[in-house]
Each structure stands twice: as C-alpha cells, then as structure tokens.
Amino acid sequence: MIPGDPPRRSLSIRRVSLDTGRENIVVISRRSMALRPELFRGFSRIEIRRNSKIMLATLIITDDDDLVGPDDLGLSEPAFRRFAEPIGSLVTVTPTTPLTSLEAVRAKIRGESLKAQEIAAIVDDITHYRYSDMEIAAFLISSASFMTSGELLALVRAMANAGTQIKWNNPIVVDKHCIGGIPGNRTSMIVVPIVAAHGLTIPKTSSRAITSPAGTADTMEMLARVDLGVQEMKEVVAACQGCLVWGGHVNLSPADDILISVERPLCIDTREQMVASIMSKKLAAGSTHLLIDLPVGPTAKLENAMQATRLRKLFQFVGDHFGIAVEVIVTDGRQPIGNGIGPVLEAQDVMAILSNDPGAPADLREKSLRLAAHLLEYDPRLRGGSGYARARELLDSGAALKKMHKIIDAQGPSPCSNDIGNLSFDVTAHDDGFVSRIDCLQLNRLARTAGAPIDKGAGIKLFKKIRDRVEKGEPLYRVYSFDQSERDLAAKSAENSAGYTIQSTGLLPTEIPR
C-alpha cells in the first residue's frame, strides 16, 4: 500500500469455485467501489484485511455479476480456506505493503550473505503464502548462485521450525532417506519392518510420486492407509515401533513443499537446496540417527563418485550441527532396483521379499538388508559388525513380515484396488547379447506413459537386468496399462528395446560398484 492511501470501502466475502492450486486468488467486480483501476490491475497483488487478520492474494477482475457482485470479494478455494472467515464477513482490500523480508532477498540478489533472522523471516513469509511464485523464484535463484554454510544451517533450522515438530521420548529415533531417481528401489518398505522388528523406533514419512511413476507413499498405499495425522502416526509408532505414512498430512517443513513447487518447473537443483529440503524434514521429524542413500549411475541423479562425495560432506556438516548422526552410503544407481515399476508392481516385490518368496527380486532384498544393517548398528546393544546378520535373521525368520502386517493393521486398510493393468505388451531384445546398460530416466517415463502412478496397477515388470544374457526376441520387460490409448503410446515409445542397451561383444560392467 502506498503510505497514506485512503481506506477503501468494505467488501463482503463470497466463495467462488476456482481451484487455484496453492495460489491465493481473489475476484472483484470491475464495478466495485473498492476497485480503483489505476491501483488495482488484473494480477496485482493485494492485501485483504479483516480486523487484524491479513492475507495476501492475487487479483482477478470480472464483469460477470453472476460470479462476483460489485459489493463482494470472491475468494478462490485456497484463499477461502486459508482466510478462514465466514461468507458475508466484511473485509477491506488495499494494494500490498512491501514485505520486509523481500529486502533480504534483494540483498541476496546483490550478492550479500544473509543473517539467520533474515532467512527465518523469508521462510516464515513463504510458509504463510505471502510470497508470489515470482518472489520465491527470486529467493531460490539468488541462493542458487551461492549459499554460505551459515546460510544453509539457518535455512534448515528455519524450514524445520516453520511446521510440525515431532518429539519422541526416545534417545534413538532412526530414519533413512534416498535422494531418488531409481525406478523401483522401494527399500523403505522392507527396511522399516526389519528395523522395527528389532525394536528400534523408525517413524518413516515418505512422499508421493511427483515426477516418478511411484513414491513410497503411493506404494505403501497399496497395502494400507497412509494419510495419517501426527497423533495417529504417533499411536502407530507406539504400537509397532515403526510406520510408513505419507508426509503430506504430517506437515513437516511445509516451506519445503512450496519451494519444491517452484524449483521443479525451473529445474533448480542445487546441492544446498536438496540438503536443506531433506534435513529440515528430518530435523522436524525428530530423527536422531539418519542413513542417506545416494545412488550413483549414468542416468541417476548423481553421475559420479565426486558428486556423491560433495553431497555426502554437506549432509554430514548439517547433521553434525544439529546433532543428528548422519551416515551416507553410495549405492549402485546404474539400473532399477527390484523388478516392478509402479505402485502395485512395486508393492508385490516388497511383499515377495518380506514373505521370503524364492522368486522375489534379489537386488532389492540385498540392498534393503544392507541398509537395514547400517540402521541396526545404531543399536548400542548390537555387537559391531553383526547388523547384516541380524537384519537377515529378522527377514528370514518372518519377524519382519509379521511386523509389516502389524503396521498395516495399525495404519488401517488400503483404500486402493491392487489390480494390475489388463492391457499389456512385452518389449523384446532386438539382438543376441548381454544387457550392458539400462536407462532409469527412460523407464520412469515409460511407466508414466503407461499410466503410473495415476493408474496404480499400470507400470513395468522387468525380466532382465545388467549382465543378463538375452537372445534376440526374448522379452526384456512387460508394460501394463488400463487405457488403450496409453497402451498404444507406451508401445510406440518402447519400440526398439527402449531403455535397454544390448551388447554382443566386449567387456560387461562390473557387478557392483562401491
């Protein structure tokens, strides 16, 4: 608001059926007495006030009296929900007052370093939806060019403080996190029951798929309800030592979701922002011991060991500062882990491993045991070096399976059908040879084209992995869909053994890179 601008006439709140994502959009009639065309244009940012309550929003102007009358202020769905005042309440609207924290963003653009309280003010304003996307982008991009270690720590702290902060009455609360990018790779759903069966507390929150064909929350939802609130989650953990829930309802580090929604379309992915995102959630979740999985491979998020090392050091630095024991392991990210890609197919892999089914994918089992072993060694009672044997004992004995059933019962029944797509086709080898390379990005895209994660039972089942011998015409994988046009498009994009490289001569890749 321009200082000294006159107060405007009051408008009456009305709810308009406009779903505008997380953007606060409001609609005012062009005939409204509250509207001064030179102050308010379409898409101006405005302030809505009722007594001491203030909300920022973006303005749309209408000539349609059926939508919003001249004495009304139409609030879009998110704006109505957030402003939380009854229909008919009187409000005033004014152009926005500049946000003080944007001064710090401008300082950052000029190349200055920010103080912890400046970063806290920025995160607070972002969390309360006071920043436009444009302003969030300004903060992210100015931070992408450089961020001091002090700024990173301040950002992690501010983000963790901005949402729910869970406290556990337990000196050891273990957690694991993978930076993602590898199809399948549903290790959490095997690691959690193993670790919980041992007796360590492991309250796991996961995300849903955003750009991938399935997130852990999507896959777990094939087996149980996952949209638990904090209190429900605590009850499950009290009963089972572990849980596998969707982080969305728990509201850990809510600024992170907002930042991600701007980072993703802009493809900003700095190490600092990745570390701030993950560590703020773990800090808010009350984790004391954390295992980070960094898959490395030509089509993984990290392409080489040097990238992984730099990221590892950053995780350790932040962990040390906040008193979280962080262990980072670098894993084989050259190909999918497990056979299924897509929520139902991945859930089948998980249950096959927990059930000690001889046909279960060995790579996913092995990797899960290895991760569980690291976590189990956090137990001071366990003899050093015996983590793997203990993990294997809990899996082989059926204790992990039993624990998984207990967690499923505690979380509640799955709301989803576990049907697999009724339309399928096989993709075959175009030549004799060995599989020398599998493109994770291409398989992720293909599974999405086939319908995952929208159609839970759509996806891919792999028959061959790197180093496997194949003959010309032999199936490499099968693609499942529910929709004919999606099946056809998937078939088209899977032509010519898509995602697989078949090598007839020469050296094969080594078995497992360390």
Next chain:
Amino acid sequence: MIPGDPPRRSLSIRRVSLDTGRENIVVISRRSMALRPELFRGFSRIEIRRNSKIMLATLIITDDDDLVGPDDLGLSEPAFRRFAEPIGSLVTVTPTTPLTSLEAVRAKIRGESLKAQEIAAIVDDITHYRYSDMEIAAFLISSASFMTSGELLALVRAMANAGTQIKWNNPIVVDKHCIGGIPGNRTSMIVVPIVAAHGLTIPKTSSRAITSPAGTADTMEMLARVDLGVQEMKEVVAACQGCLVWGGHVNLSPADDILISVERPLCIDTREQMVASIMSKKLAAGSTHLLIDLPVGPTAKLENAMQATRLRKLFQFVGDHFGIAVEVIVTDGRQPIGNGIGPVLEAQDVMAILSNDPGAPADLREKSLRLAAHLLEYDPRLRGGSGYARARELLDSGAALKKMHKIIDAQGPSPCSNDIGNLSFDVTAHDDGFVSRIDCLQLNRLARTAGAPIDKGAGIKLFKKIRDRVEKGEPLYRVYSFDQSERDLAAKSAENSAGYTIQSTGLLPTEIPR
C-alpha cells in the same frame, strides 16, 4: 507434456469475464474429460492447441458449471484476445512442453554466459507470453548477478527486434531520455517543440506514470491526444518534425514492459537492465542521436557522481555498438524541477514556460534550454557552441510555443479535464530558516496520496525550493485533491513540513552541482 502422453479430448472455447492482467489464465471444469487430476492441478501450466497454433496458459479448475461447462475451455480476457480463435472452436489441452530457451536460463543460473541466439530465444518467448512470471524472474535475477557486455548487446538487439521498428528517411533523428525519479521535471514537453521548431526530427515517445505521480504521456494528455499508433505518429512527425506520444500504442520493445512488470515488484534495478530497457526502445524507435539525462541527488535514482559515471559509460558503450550517438549529461537531482507535481499542474508549468510567462518556473525553463542546446548542436549546420543561444531564441520568440500548438493540433484534442483539485491545503514551515533539502521520494508519495495520477488535477504546487528563505508558518507547498478522504490522508502524511528540511544556521548547499 510427458513424452508419449495420450492425446486428450477436445474442448470448446468459451470466453470468461476474468481480467487477469497480462497472464493467460484458462478455466476447466473439474468434471471435464480432458482433465486428468494428477497431470493438471490448479495453477499448472498447460498448452492449448488448435491445429498448429499453440498458446501457454495457467490453469484454474472450477466446479461451477455456470462459469465453464465440462466440455468447455474458458479463456480469460487476455488469453481470449491472444489466442484469437472464435468461441466454440475446438482445442486440445496438454501439460506444457518445456521451453527450450529455459535451458539457457538454467545455464545462466549456473553461472554461464549466454550466446546471442540464446538471449534472442529467451526474449522471443517472453514477448510471446510463453514465460510465467516465475520464469521471467529467473531470467532477470540470474542476469542481475552478472551480465557480460556481449550479453547486454545481445539483449538490447533482441528486445529491439521483438516489436515495432520504426525507420525514418532522415540521417538525424534526435531523442532525449531521463532515467526519472525527479518530481515535475517535464523537460521533454519544452525540448521537443524547441528542437522541432529548429527543424530537427524529434519523434518522442514517453511512458505513463507507473510509480510516480505523472509520466510525460500523462502530462501531455492534458493538452492533446497521446495514444497514437505508428502510422499516425509518422504523420504528425512529417507535419511537425516532432511529436509527444505515449509509447504504449507504438509497441516499441514490448518485452521491456513485460520485464518491467516483474522487475518492479521485485525491485531489481541493475544498471544493465536499465540500459537494455532504454536503449532497446531507442534502437527500435530509429533514433540516431540521443541525449540521456542522469539526475543525481540524495533522493534521486543515482546518489553520487560515481554511480552516474558508471551508468554513462554503459550507455555510451551500447550506443557506440549500435551506431547511436549518445551524449549523457549529469543534472541536479536534489529537488523537484518546476513547481507543479501531477499531470495538470505540470502541464501548466510547461505552457507557462513556452508562453514566456514571467511567473513560470525558472529551473525547469533553464534545464530545458540546456537540454535543447545539446540536441540542437547535433545539427551540423549550427555553429559549435551556439546551441543554447539558438534554443533561447526559439523559446523567447514564441516559435516553440507555435510549434507546440501545431503538435497539439496534429495529435488531436485532449480527452481530459484540466480542472485542479477543489480540496486543497497548505503545508507550512515549522521554523524560520532556509530550505536545505527536499525529499523527492516523499513528495512523489504525497502527490500520489493526494490522488495523482488517477486524478489528473490532484498533486502539489511548490512555493519554495532549496536555498529559499522561509519564515515560520509560511507556506512551502499546496496539496490539491478531489476526494475528502484522500485530502485528509495527504494532510496527515504531510504533517510537520513533510519532505522539506528547514535549516536555521550553517552552510547552505551550493547552487548547482555539475
């Protein structure tokens, strides 16, 4: 669009009465078959296609069938205008394909320098409304941290090429530009008739007020029509050698207006972006000789001589590259120039000077003569050093006034009332002494509070300038309004001699800094 995503059902274009500024917003029913909730969320970016025509837009989802039915695609006002297809036309919608030029923005964020064709592609996409505000912010902020001289030249060229490019059959086309920030200071309206009366071609385009109480276009509009198109403007210049029109209808460097709409709320104001903005418009306007006015003062845009020098060199560098003869003069920016602030009051100052009215403000007259002198010296027939005498001759003889009337007649009659605000009050000195300082920013804000530029006749008339002697209770300036509440707010914010510093002892500022 995710590669291989299936084609969606067609939707029928409908126009919805939503004025969304320059944002392309579209509305789809939640029950639409074209909508897949996991692909399209509120505020997703989508592509609308009809045959080979593609437009990018931001999506709002509605449950209100009266607004948009399940088979319709509602286009907001700007989207409907830009897509330019009849109501009822069938279109398909898909998630957006990533813009290739955004790869270059990401490279810039990573700290790389961009090639000329990359910058041209970015500017082309921005001009065609393919970038969201967030993406524009990404480009601006990544460029704010550094821009090479090659990038700056490429940006000027690309911005100039993106809109109208005017050619004049004349080896000398002179122009002037002030970077703004000083209240009053309406020199163009005096310089143009002087220079045109001499016979040089001076086709002046100006902006309307954005954050100030008046732009040259607003002030000229008190005397004549200013919203001329390119052809009309050329006819006025053919008849009068000069014009004073609003640049908005001429469409010079349209990307600039879009960039400014993001720079302003973010307060990004780098020298490079200011130079690109101004020089792209001058290049597109076909100017061959350009005078730039850089006011320096504690509350001006430039605070000291060093800032002015750096900016001057940048203007000269770009001018040299494009073959525009650029001359830069640094002027006194410590206080308003002229007595009036606000469109009507400023227009009165201008006409008083052109009419050689003895009560006309001497500072505005003197500065205008000085600027005109520089421009007249571009005439090779004029003897070196005689520009000032020639400018004064044209003003004193009434030739400039006659030329101004000719320009006014050629442009057409003003559509505005020239009434001055009927509510006024005086702000008086709180002490005896001398005026030692006037705050330009405070007076600009006060004039806006009083109603300018929305109310053309609102504003401020100054009675005292720096170095003037005042007595306690003597009026410093008068504030004019039309609206009682605006008058009251202005009076409140003008309490205690607002904007003026009265000094009873000590040294006074020097008369004119060079």
